[in-house]
Amino acid sequence: MNPVKWLVRILFLLFLSHLSISADTITVDHFIRDNGEVVVSSGKVFALGFFSPGSSRNRYVGIWYFQVPEQTVVWVANRDNPVKDNSGNLRIDGRGNLALFHGNQTLPVWSSNISITGTRNTIAQILDSGNLVLLQNDTGRAVVWQSFDYPTNTLLPFMKLGLSFRTGLNRIITSWKSPDDPGIGNCSYRINPSGFPQLYLYIGSAPRWRTGSWTGRRWSGVPEMTSNYIFNVSFVNTADEVSITYGVTNSSFITRMVTNETGIQQRFTWNREAKHWIEFWDAPKDQCDFYGHCGPNGYCNPVHSDVFECTCFPGFVPKSSQEWYLRDGGRGCVKKPGNSTCQNGEGFVKVEHAKVPDTSAARVDMSIGLKQCEVKCLRNCSCVAYASAYAESDGGIGCLTWHGDLVDARTYTDAGQDLYIRVDANDLARYTTKGPFHKKGVLAITIVSAIVLFLILLALLHCSVRRLRKAERRKRKNTFSFTSSSLFEDSICEKEIDESRRNGDLPFFDLSTIAAATNNFSTDNKLGQGGFGPVYKGVLFNGKEIAVKRLSKHSGQGVQEFKNEIVLIAKLQHRNLVRMLGCCIEGEEKMLIYEFLPNKSLDSFIFDDSKSSLLDWKKRLEIICGIARGILYLHQDSRLRIIHRDLKASNVLLDAEMNPKISDFGMARIFGGDQIEGDTKRVVGTYGYMSPEYAMHGHFSTKSDVYSFGVLLLEIITGKKNSTYFPDNPSSNLVGHVWDLWEEDKAIETVDSALADSYSADEFLKCVQIGLLCVQEHATDRPTMSTVVFMLSNETALPLPKQPAFIVKTQKGDEISTSEGTGSVNDATITMVQAR
Numbered sequence: 001m002n003p004v005k006w007l008v009r010i011l012f013l014l015f016l017s018h019l020s021i022s023a024d025t026i027t028v029d030h031f032i033r034d035n036g037e038v039v040v041s042s043g044k045v046f047a048l049g050f051f052s053p054g055s056s057r058n059r060y061v062g063i064w065y066f067q068v069p070e071q072t073v074v075w076v077a078n079r080d081n082p083v084k085d086n087s088g089n090l091r092i093d094g095r096g097n098l099a100l101f102h103g104n105q106t107l108p109v110w111s112s113n114i115s116i117t118g119t120r121n122t123i124a125q126i127l128d129s130g131n132l133v134l135l136q137n138d139t140g141r142a143v144v145w146q147s148f149d150y151p152t153n154t155l156l157p158f159m160k161l162g163l164s165f166r167t168g169l170n171r172i173i174t175s176w177k178s179p180d181d182p183g184i185g186n187c188s189y190r191i192n193p194s195g196f197p198q199l200y201l202y203i204g205s206a207p208r209w210r211t212g213s214w215t216g217r218r219w220s221g222v223p224e225m226t227s228n229y230i231f232n233v234s235f236v237n238t239a240d241e242v243s244i245t246y247g248v249t250n251s252s253f254i255t256r257m258v259t260n261e262t263g264i265q266q267r268f269t270w271n272r273e274a275k276h277w278i279e280f281w282d283a284p285k286d287q288c289d290f291y292g293h294c295g296p297n298g299y300c301n302p303v304h305s306d307v308f309e310c311t312c313f314p315g316f317v318p319k320s321s322q323e324w325y326l327r328d329g330g331r332g333c334v335k336k337p338g339n340s341t342c343q344n345g346e347g348f349v350k351v352e353h354a355k356v357p358d359t360s361a362a363r364v365d366m367s368i369g370l371k372q373c374e375v376k377c378l379r380n381c382s383c384v385a386y387a388s389a390y391a392e393s394d395g396g397i398g399c400l401t402w403h404g405d406l407v408d409a410r411t412y413t414d415a416g417q418d419l420y421i422r423v424d425a426n427d428l429a430r431y432t433t434k435g436p437f438h439k440k441g442v443l444a445i446t447i448v449s450a451i452v453l454f455l456i457l458l459a460l461l462h463c464s465v466r467r468l469r470k471a472e473r474r475k476r477k478n479t480f481s482f483t484s485s486s487l488f489e490d491s492i493c494e495k496e497i498d499e500s501r502r503n504g505d506l507p508f509f510d511l512s513t514i515a516a517a518t519n520n521f522s523t524d525n526k527l528g529q530g531g532f533g534p535v536y537k538g539v540l541f542n543g544k545e546i547a548v549k550r551l552s553k554h555s556g557q558g559v560q561e562f563k564n565e566i567v568l569i570a571k572l573q574h575r576n577l578v579r580m581l582g583c584c585i586e587g588e589e590k591m592l593i594y595e596f597l598p599n600k601s602l603d604s605f606i607f608d609d610s611k612s613s614l615l616d617w618k619k620r621l622e623i624i625c626g627i628a629r630g631i632l633y634l635h636q637d638s639r640l641r642i643i644h645r646d647l648k649a650s651n652v653l654l655d656a657e658m659n660p661k662i663s664d665f666g667m668a669r670i671f672g673g674d675q676i677e678g679d680t681k682r683v684v685g686t687y688g689y690m691s692p693e694y695a696m697h698g699h700f701s702t703k704s705d706v707y708s709f710g711v712l713l714l715e716i717i718t719g720k721k722n723s724t725y726f727p728d729n730p731s732s733n734l735v736g737h738v739w740d741l742w743e744e745d746k747a748i749e750t751v752d753s754a755l756a757d758s759y760s761a762d763e764f765l766k767c768v769q770i771g772l773l774c775v776q777e778h779a780t781d782r783p784t785m786s787t788v789v790f791m792l793s794n795e796t797a798l799p800l801p802k803q804p805a806f807i808v809k810t811q812k813g814d815e816i817s818t819s820e821g822t823g824s825v826n827d828a829t830i831t832m833v834q835a836r
């Protein structure tokens with residue numbers, strides 16, 4: 001628009017406002033043309049006239065706030081029939097209707113289009129409420145038409161939203177097509193009267209957000225909604241109509257609710273001082289608000305959104321456990337196989353703070369209360385859930401029952417109502433002994449993990465029963481053996497465990513989840529510092545304890561390579577390996593998430609005077625065998641053939657039952673080098689545990705792990721670190737010391753005094769012999785891990801060990817010399833780049 005035109009328009013407006021500002025009516029004699037003419041409500045609140053929205057040049061008849069400087073249109077007459085020029089005129093036509101004409105054409109572009117009985121002498125009046133009414137100019141002055149019955153995208157105070165069953169009129173709010181086009185858009189806000197009436201925001205015909213059912217004071221999906229000194233609201237649900245009206249207690253307060261074409265519902269208030277609109281409220285707010293986010297029979301808990309916000313209702317399991325695992329809840333949950341819930345001891349489990357599921361197919365009975373509601377639901381086997389209808393009136397009025405899928409439920413931290421879900425007798429016992437199913441946003445373990453756990457337990461139980469039986473058979477035969485398991489038997493058990501755990505891919509955790517779990521990697525949560533980075537203890541939202549290994553940045557791998565590696569390594573499942581739960585990769589950060597083991601590592605027991613007596617001889621043998629089986633699995637039974645390269649006491653963790661679990665396996669793989677046998681330029685490992693060929697030449701193979709195992713075995717039975725200083729033999733370490741005494745037939749003297757007399761000399765000496773076999777100088781002389789396991793588990797003649805290799809300490813005490821370099825001998829893992 002050019003400036004001259006503007007000036008003319010402003011002058012015209014001034015002139016007009018002088019002339020016709022008091023005119024709030026359109027009559028047969030007084031009509032408005034598209035030349036700046038407007039009619040203004042008597043209190044100068046709203047104006048009616050022609051406008052062009054946004055950058056459009058099309059002309060529309062609309063209503064806007066007279067006093068709000070930025071033109072804010074609240075109603076449009078000819079939404080889908082714009083006038084393309086300035087020839088439009090709005091007048092009372094011959095039939096008494098209010099009509100918009102294009103020039104002198106006889107057919108209107110838009111019309112109130114009602115058939116008027118009685119006098120056709122009508123007037124149209126714009127009211128201070130923003131309502132444009134068509135009245136018959138007779139004594140009754142009956143309103144024959146009003147704009148409030150035909151809302152566009154704005155719900156004004158005192159405007160009804162909802163439908164009249166008597167007249168069939170349904171007042172719905174529909175978005176514009178765009179800020180430039182007030183035509184009827186895809187989004188609508190409307191009451192759905194079926195079942196127990198609810199308000200919905202739709203995109204097309206698909207619900208986007210369910211404002212929910214009326215709970216007596218507010219909508220179930222708007223817990224923040226309150227009647228207060230500014231807003232009041234009245235909900236009508238009768239045989240004649242279902243509607244909601246929002247009011248304001250002070251009419252000078254300017255507020256409007258808008259359905260935006262982007263699929264959001266917004267309430268704005270006008271700030272008179274600052275002269276701008278304030279967004280007072282909007283919806284949907286979080287992902288749990290999106291309709292059916294967790295699918296049928298699942299519900300959404302925003303508190304858990306860092307993990308997975310969807311949970312199946314009690315008695316239900318995910319329809320697709322894989323999608324569920326990948327955090328896609330859309331397909332929801334299905335009834336879990338179980339006992340009948342029909343007259344079979346079933347009952348109800350309470351879900352607190354719920355937005356009740358979609359009530360469009362629910363039954364409602366306002367004449368009974370919650371107690372009778374339970375009875376009613378229990379009696380009818382198709383009833384899957386019940387709740388109070390008006391939960392917020394007088395402690396609950398009425399009864400809602402559901403008879404099909406439970407759709408679009410969610411919970412709030414502090415709002416919402418109780419919802420009761422029908423479960424079978426087993427679940428009833430399970431949940432009721434555990435107390436309320438869901439309290440203050442803290443949730444019981446998800447059903448999935450419960451089932452997975454259950455299967456694992458079953459598998460373990462099965463294995464231990466087999467083992468016990470075998471043990472008894474062995475005992476009867478009275479053969480010499482440390483453990484009662486054979487390799488063959490083991491692998492059967494492993495398969496069972498494998499199956500039960502193989503449930504989807506490795507989960508990737510968000511950095512935010514891990515940061516929250518570890519209190520932002522606080523030093524208080526730090527469990528230790530390994531060669532690959534610090535380890536933190538963490539607690540996930542569901543209460544699960546985890547250990548987080550934050551890898552040092554230079555892993556020498558790209559992100560994809562790293563991911564591939566992790567996915568492979570996570571597949572290694574063995575009871576003597578620490579279980580990897582997932583990982584986290586975000587930018588520079590790479591983290592591995594493991595099960596948390598409360599008992600720390602083996603070194604904190606065997607090398608600690610006060611704790612070493614907690615591990616008696618039997619326990620130590622079990623630990624040795626467990627470690628051996630774990631390594632064997634890495635070397636041979638897993639598909640990957642992993643060489644650990646950093647076996648040591650501090651890398652063996654103990655679970656609550658003191659079962660050993662090897663940690664840090666696969667680290668060498670992650671940090672480069674995945675051959676079965678080879679040379680590396682990066683030596684990872686810990687002096688004292690490193691085989692000579694590896695420490696000095698970077699040559700590694702499964703036999704370098706066997707060497708480390710031998711050192712570890714000797715440490716466990718003697719209770720001494722390999723680096724221990726022996727005054728009688730100052731240049732030696734534990735391996736050398738044991739060898740010397742073995743040669744003198746005095747190896748029994750090396751036994752850990754903390755074992756008191758819990759040990760058997762034969763068994764002890766057998767262990768010394770196996771340990772010495774493992775640390776022999778030449779890798780080819782050392783047994784394989786499967787031989788080691790066999791030797792440990794069976795009575796068999798053992799070969800005599802040859803002279804071991806051990807790195808001789810220098811006089812500097814804590815430092816050692818190798819031909820290529822020096823490093824610290826303490827237990828920290830070292831990484832040494834060798835010059836080759």
Ligand SMILES: *[C@@H]1O[C@H](CO)[C@@H](O)[C@H](O)[C@H]1NC(C)=O
Binds near residue numbers: 103104105
């Ligand atoms: C309508 O107006 C146009 C010019 O604006 C004129 O040419 C035409 O004759 C008019 N038609 C009638 C029916 O008055």
Ligand SMILES: *[C@@H]1O[C@H](CO)[C@@H](O)[C@H](O)[C@H]1NC(C)=O
Binds near residue numbers: 108109110
């Ligand atoms: C008025 O209503 C009639 C019938 O309901 C319809 O055929 C006609 O197109 C409408 N006219 C306008 C201008 O909306």
Ligand SMILES: *[C@@H]1O[C@H](CO)[C@@H](O)[C@H](O)[C@H]1NC(C)=O
Binds near residue numbers: 027028121123137138
């Ligand atoms: C309304 O009716 C009254 C009395 O019948 C009449 O005096 C007045 O002019 C009418 N007003 C309009 C706008 O038609």
Ligand SMILES: *[C@@H]1O[C@H](CO)[C@@H](O)[C@H](O)[C@H]1NC(C)=O
Binds near residue numbers: 176178261262
């Ligand atoms: C819808 O919302 C967007 C973003 O807030 C805004 O730019 C647009 O003008 C709104 N549409 C209408 C018709 O008010």
Ligand SMILES: *[C@@H]1O[C@H](CO)[C@@H](O)[C@H](O)[C@H]1NC(C)=O
Binds near residue numbers: 186203204
């Ligand atoms: C709205 O409807 C139009 C036409 O039917 C379609 O092209 C558009 O994608 C729809 N927009 C949304 C957000 O659904």
Ligand SMILES: *[C@@H]1O[C@H](CO)[C@@H](O)[C@H](O)[C@H]1NC(C)=O
Binds near residue numbers: 233246248249
């Ligand atoms: C809100 O309160 C005002 C003033 O008390 C009253 O006139 C109006 O009817 C109430 N509106 C609703 C929707 O309850």
Ligand SMILES: *[C@@H]1O[C@H](CO)[C@@H](O)[C@H](O)[C@H]1NC(C)=O
Binds near residue numbers: 250251252253
């Ligand atoms: C309504 O609000 C206006 C402006 O905030 C204030 O001046 C007036 O006293 C209020 N009226 C009532 C009845 O509270």
Ligand SMILES: *[C@@H]1O[C@H](CO)[C@@H](O)[C@H](O)[C@H]1NC(C)=O
Binds near residue numbers: 338339426
């Ligand atoms: C059904 O209940 C009985 C008795 O409580 C129980 O023994 C049985 O295992 C249950 N069956 C299923 C499939 O849960």
Ligand SMILES: *[C@@H]1O[C@H](CO)[C@@H](O)[C@H](O)[C@H]1NC(C)=O
Binds near residue numbers: 363380382403
């Ligand atoms: C159970 O409830 C459903 C839904 O209200 C109803 O159709 C059915 O007849 C009821 N069954 C019994 C046995 O009352």
